[in-house]
Each structure stands twice: as structure tokens, then as C-alpha cells.
Amino acid sequence: MTIAQQQIQLARRPQGVPVHEDFRFETISIPEPKQGEVLVKTLYVSVDPYMRGRMQDTKSYVEPFALDEALSGGVIAEVMSDGDKLKQGEIVIGNLNWQEYSAVSESAVRKIDTSLAPASAYLGILGMTGLTAYFGLLDIGRPKEGETVVVSGAAGAVGSAVGQIAKIKGAHVVGIAGSDDKIDYLKNELQFDEAINYKTADDIQKALADACPNGVDVYFDNVGGPISDAVMNLLNEFARIPVCGAISSYNAENEADDMGPRVQSKLIKTKALMQGFIVSDYSDRFPEGAKQLAEWLRDGKLHYEETITEGFENIPDAFLGLFKGENKGKQLIKVSDPS
């Protein structure tokens, strides 16, 4: 084992779209685990759009990342030393720094069962992204059989799970995504009823109206921006809008960069509900969600894709790719193989 390793830090707060210069690779030593800690080796790192928000120094639901300190997020790791409870060779998940090795409290990570699904699935369909889809759709969206559910960012990790769960619930499911490859995936692999390529549609409003002849009962909003503006014109009475992400706004530097038609009169006309949420609002119900997702996965009712980038050094690139719509399904970085 080497005694030096790489860590990725936030070098500066991004202005608009993040760039390479916002990240810094720092060589640090591999830490010695203290009492109650174990040494873990990073196997997979998750990069997620919400991290863009943490790079700003503004009030939000999670603390901003500190400047000149390590970035962090969902990580799958291998235990490299025996602890009180964890044993060498076990695979764990936790919120860990972007570095190759970490010394972590045994209580800060959770052992996962890789006989049920591959380790990487715990950063996706069986992890925060699957749970985000599950609770946002079922607790806020509450689709009923025969209703129309529209999901934006539909080929992404959350969106693809949302659409499939909506199908399980008997809804007419319409996905919005940004490439023909993704549209093909949604319609032919995930069995969405309709899928719209917003980049090539002549008129997104008309394409949506055609795909939703009975209007929109649930809009699972992953993107914000002009796509959401268009969906808001098709709401049915008592529509529900779980607001999960606004990737189109995350890089806006100020309000003037994210202007659109106001929603108030649309909400009044339809008596619709819009609600922002994050998955941790539902942490006391995670076991329920994880159990149901694992059952659907086992029964072949739920499929997932991963875009796996190889190499620790490519973490920033993979993160930046999220904002270019490069990933299909969950974007992960494979840092190392288990020993």
C-alpha cells in the first residue's frame, strides 16, 4: 500500500457552469484509523447534480462545501482493516470524501449485501436515487391508475426510476430527455408510453400536448427551466408536482438568468400542488422504500442503467458531464477494484 493518495478539493466556487479549474487534486497521506474507525478503500464514487448547489456559499438544505477542503458524496468502499464490527473485505456505503482511502467511524458507513445486487446499485436504484424517485413520486406525486405522469430528465438515474414506478402503478408515462438514444431507451427498454426529445422537437409544447391527450396529473420535475414551463400549461385539476431538481437552473448566476412564466395563476386555475423535497426528508421511511425497490428489482419490474467512468482522476469530468446530459442512468466513477 502506498502512503500517499489523491484527494479532490473545491479550489473555488464555480461561476455559472463549473469548470476544471474549480477543482484541485491534492496529494495527502493515507490516514491511520483511530479507535472506532476503519480504513476503507474507495471503489465507486457517485456524482450528482445536487452537488452543484453545495458548491455555492448560499443557504440550502445542506451545508455548502468548504473552500480548499475535500469534496464528498456517496461512496462505495471496501473495508481494509478489522474494526469492532466491520471486517476486512466487507463492502460498505457512506458519505465520504473524494479520495482514494479514508479512515471512517464504523457508524458512519453501512454494510451492503452484494449478493442481492452489484455494489454500484447501492449508489443508484437501491440508494439515494432510487429512494428519491420512490418517495417523491409516491408521497408527493401519488399517481393513480390511468393518470398521466410526465417526468423530465427521464433517462437520468432518478427519472428512469420514476417512470418505471409510475408504470408499475398503472399510469400513462411520458418521459422527456435530450437524445434519440435516450428516447429509444425510454420507449423500447423501459416501456414508457411516450418519450420526447426536447432538443429535436420542433415545438415542445405541441409535442407534450400530443403525448398527453388527457393532460398532466403528475409532473416529476428534475430540470426546471423551459421544459417545466411547457408542462405547467397542461396541468389537470389537482395536479401534483414533486420538484426534485432544477438542473437547468443550477448554473444560473442570478435570478435574471432563470426567468420564466410565473406559476401562480396556473396553480390557482388547476388547484395544483408543487412541492420541493429531498430524499433525506424521508429518512425514517428508507427501510420501506429500499425493501420495495429491491423487490421490484428482483422481480424484473425495475431496470437501471449506469454510466461508469473509470479512474479517480476523471471524477471532475464525470461531474461536469452531468450538466451536458452525457450520462444515461446513474453516473458513477469506478476508482478501484475490490482487493
Place this chain on the structure above:
Amino acid sequence: MTIAQQQIQLARRPQGVPVHEDFRFETISIPEPKQGEVLVKTLYVSVDPYMRGRMQDTKSYVEPFALDEALSGGVIAEVMSDGDKLKQGEIVIGNLNWQEYSAVSESAVRKIDTSLAPASAYLGILGMTGLTAYFGLLDIGRPKEGETVVVSGAAGAVGSAVGQIAKIKGAHVVGIAGSDDKIDYLKNELQFDEAINYKTADDIQKALADACPNGVDVYFDNVGGPISDAVMNLLNEFARIPVCGAISSYNAENEADDMGPRVQSKLIKTKALMQGFIVSDYSDRFPEGAKQLAEWLRDGKLHYEETITEGFENIPDAFLGLFKGENKGKQLIKVSDPS
């Protein structure tokens, strides 16, 4: 009794802000009540901002008004002929045409108790406006003691009730209105904690921040537009926003006239809820609300203002005045005295 009377019809659908030419006074005969009907004489007519929406020929929660037919709305009337249940001289409320006399089904109107409150109160604090405040604030807003409640259109019929109910519930109440006279009324008569004149404030955003040092937990939105844009920047975690009216948008001819900062990222950051509603969503709970409002009124905890314009011929003027912020409290037109 004369045999001819006046009726006000929708002459054309308004373009932008309604004008006199959108209304037509038509002379019609006084109808003969049929079996099951009574003849009633109009005493008070209510004009309300939501009626602007019904003048458009667009899908909304209520049917559009028909062109070249009578406009209608909340009316207090006197029964002029004995029916099966109703007796001559009784005072009733109902949704009736804008005309001086109507023949109405006995089941289409409801007798009111004018010993409890003046007849006009049933078009305001004890009627749809009071119930709108009650259910929107308590069912969607759910203010807790010590929380900050902001209400726009605060000196209007709904807004002034919202603020007072929020005070009853122990909230820090901030009203937004458009004249010094209204500000004085909110602070000194209704005991709002703070009141902001949006027309004279140098910086509405700063004025709001000063009035809400602990952020905003509930925003009862009566107006939409730039005032609401500013409030949306001060939301606390899990804020609730009952969206009741968007008077600033009702005259917008298209989306381009009602653009503002998008709300999605603000809802996500704060995990806030926005919900459009109309009072009829709560019709099965009206008795509960009406009873509570009457108790508060009797106990002196609830005050209300009326702006009463005299004369049937002034109904259009009184309606147009709503969009100029001319009224304080409920805007009514007194058409005649009881016999």
C-alpha cells in the same frame, strides 16, 4: 313594482385590464317565479377579482361567463313572494345574476340570520371571503405559534381575514398593501406586527427582510407578480404557500406579460410547498369554518371592513376598482334597501 329592470351582461371578453365597454346594461322584464321558485330583490352584489378569470374563454376551475349573457356572483337578496319554504321578507344569499330582481329556485339560495351579523357580512367575513382565508391559511398554510406569516393583498377582504386569523394562531404577521391608509389600518386597527407599502418602499426585498427577521414560514399569496417574487427569496425550510389569487396576473394577455424568476430551485432549497386552491374545494367543511368565523366575530377577535358602493349602475365601476386597489376590505355594491 316596475315590470322592467336592468341586467348587466358580458358584452365582450376583456383584452388586458377590463374597461366599461366590456359590460352592457340590458333592460329585461322582471321574471315570474315558476313552481318551486321565489322572486327575490337584489340588496347587495359582491364583486371579486376571480371574476376576471371567468371573463376569459379559457379552461379554469369555473365555467367562463357566456358572451351576451348576464354576469353573476354572490348576491344578498330579499324574498318578495312566499315559496314552499321561504317566506316574503326573509333575507337569502346565493349565486345570482347581476340584475335587480331574479326568480330563483328555493334550493339555490340559503336563508341567512341577520341577527348574528349584518346581511352584507355574509358576502364577506362570514361568506366565501372569510372561508377562503380560513381554509387556505389553516389547511394549506398551517401556521404554528411564533412562525412568520406574510400575506399580500393584506387590506383586501381575504387578506385582512388571513392576517387576523394568523394573529389568533400566535404568528408574527406581516401584511403587504398599497397605500399608507391601508398600512395604518393593518397596523393600528388589525394589529398586524408589520405592514409594508409596496408602492412606496424603496426596496421591497429589503423591507420584507427587515419585517421578517426569522424568514417566512407561510406566504398567503393573493397577488402573484413581483411582490410574490420577493417573498419567495425569504422562505424558510418547509414553508407553505397557499396560492389564492394572482390579481397582478389576471390582466396579463399572455405569458410574456407575466414573467418572473422561476420558483423551482427555491422550492427545492427550502422543501417548500405551493398549492393553488379555491374555497369550493372545502365545501364539505363550510359549516365548520362558518361556525368558527362567527365565534371569532362575536368575540371581537375578527374585524372586517367593507367598501360599499351605492347603486346598481355602479357595479362595473366597483369591479374595475378592484384592479386599481381602490377597495379596503370587501367590495360590495348596495343595490337596494330591504322593503
